[in-house]
Amino acid sequence: MFTRSWGYLVGLSLLATCNLVSAYSLSDTIIGSNFFDAFAWEAIADPTHGRVNYVDQGTARNQNLSYASGDTFVLRADYRSYLGSGGAGRNSVRIRSWKAYTNHVAVFNVRHMPQGCGTWPAIWEVKGSNWPDGGEIDIVEGVNDQSPNAATLHTSGGCSMPGSRDETGSPTQLDCNAAVNGNSGCGVKFRNSNSYGPSFNSNGGGWYALERTSSSIKVWFWARNDGGVPAEVRNGGSNVTPGNWGTPSANFPNSQCNIASHFQEHNIVINLTFCGDWAGGVYGNSGCPSSCDDYVNNNPGAFQNAYFDFASIRVYQ
Numbered sequence: 001m002f003t004r005s006w007g008y009l010v011g012l013s014l015l016a017t018c019n020l021v022s023a024y025s026l027s028d029t030i031i032g033s034n035f036f037d038a039f040a041w042e043a044i045a046d047p048t049h050g051r052v053n054y055v056d057q058g059t060a061r062n063q064n065l066s067y068a069s070g071d072t073f074v075l076r077a078d079y080r081s082y083l084g085s086g087g088a089g090r091n092s093v094r095i096r097s098w099k100a101y102t103n104h105v106a107v108f109n110v111r112h113m114p115q116g117c118g119t120w121p122a123i124w125e126v127k128g129s130n131w132p133d134g135g136e137i138d139i140v141e142g143v144n145d146q147s148p149n150a151a152t153l154h155t156s157g158g159c160s161m162p163g164s165r166d167e168t169g170s171p172t173q174l175d176c177n178a179a180v181n182g183n184s185g186c187g188v189k190f191r192n193s194n195s196y197g198p199s200f201n202s203n204g205g206g207w208y209a210l211e212r213t214s215s216s217i218k219v220w221f222w223a224r225n226d227g228g229v230p231a232e233v234r235n236g237g238s239n240v241t242p243g244n245w246g247t248p249s250a251n252f253p254n255s256q257c258n259i260a261s262h263f264q265e266h267n268i269v270i271n272l273t274f275c276g277d278w279a280g281g282v283y284g285n286s287g288c289p290s291s292c293d294d295y296v297n298n299n300p301g302a303f304q305n306a307y308f309d310f311a312s313i314r315v316y317q
């Protein structure tokens with residue numbers, strides 16, 4: 001009798017443990033000068049045809065386009081040079097984490113993001129090769145200062161999202177297939193206008209968090225002064241439990257998408273391009289002056305605020 005009820009209790013508590021939301025432990029803390037070791041600077045041609053010239057780490061540091069001090073890490077575009085229309089684009093940076101992750105949580109504490117007409121900044125995750133079969137998760141992305149933020153997946157065919165989901169944002173396209181809808185992917189626009197651009201910056205930025213499992217991909221956003229930011233996110237805790245964070249801004253469930261087969265191991269990529277396929281394509285409707293390339297070439301001073309300032313990135317597994 002004793003043994004049996006003890007076994008029953010153990011069974012019950014195991015069951016309770018399994019039903020509890022899962023916790024993740026801190027695996028990587030990237031703060032200030034850690035960024036220089038954790039990321040590769042990719043001096044590559046922009047696959048999205050931007051008016052940009054991505055430089056290597058040495059050039060970025062010499063030109064102060066990448067700067068670390070204490071808990072500040074700044075990534076910026078050049079804001080001093082006038083550009084000839086026939087030559088290279090504006091110097092900027094694209095960095096990719098050396099480490100790759102499958103199931104994980106990533107918390108980005110961002111004080112400032114690039115702003116200005118023609119800017120197209122992004123914080124995202126993708127595999128080094130094999131796009132779109134390896135999948136792409138855009139956590140922060142937008143163009144021409146137009147808020148709110150959108151989180152988007154891009155995949156190979158056969159991955160789509162239900163129209164109605166447990167999220168605070170609003171879906172745009174539902175098919176994640178990069179080969180349809182001009183590679184718009186399946187996006188979710190966030191509810192808060194301070195999730196992107198000048199209003200994000202004037203508010204002191206905030207936190208974006210991604211949780212990727214084989215059953216869902218979720219993205220949360222909390223503005224700097226949001227009373228609801230979980231303490232473990234605000235304080236960079238050694239464990240996080242996203243199951244306790246409440247409804248995400250964007251939620252991509254696996255009900256019509258086999259996440260485990262559409263997403264492979266991803267690096268974190270942070271880039272700032274100008275114009276190109278998206279920012280250039282919609283520039284004419286953005287309320288910005290002249291044409292995108294011309295504006296980027298001839299108004300260096302307009303890009304003084306085209307920078308990211310990261311307080312930290314923490315990855316949990």
Ligand SMILES: *[C@@H]1O[C@H](CO)[C@@H](O)[C@H](O)[C@H]1NC(C)=O
Binds near residue numbers: 047
């Ligand atoms: C910059 O980021 C966006 C992510 O949304 C991506 O689509 C684009 O290809 C990136 N550009 C470069 C050159 O990395």
Ligand SMILES: *[C@@H]1O[C@H](CO)[C@@H](O)[C@H](O)[C@H]1NC(C)=O
Binds near residue numbers: 064067074
């Ligand atoms: C480099 O950039 C940082 C961050 O924007 C700034 O604080 C610093 O004064 C700059 N250094 C120089 C030499 O311009």
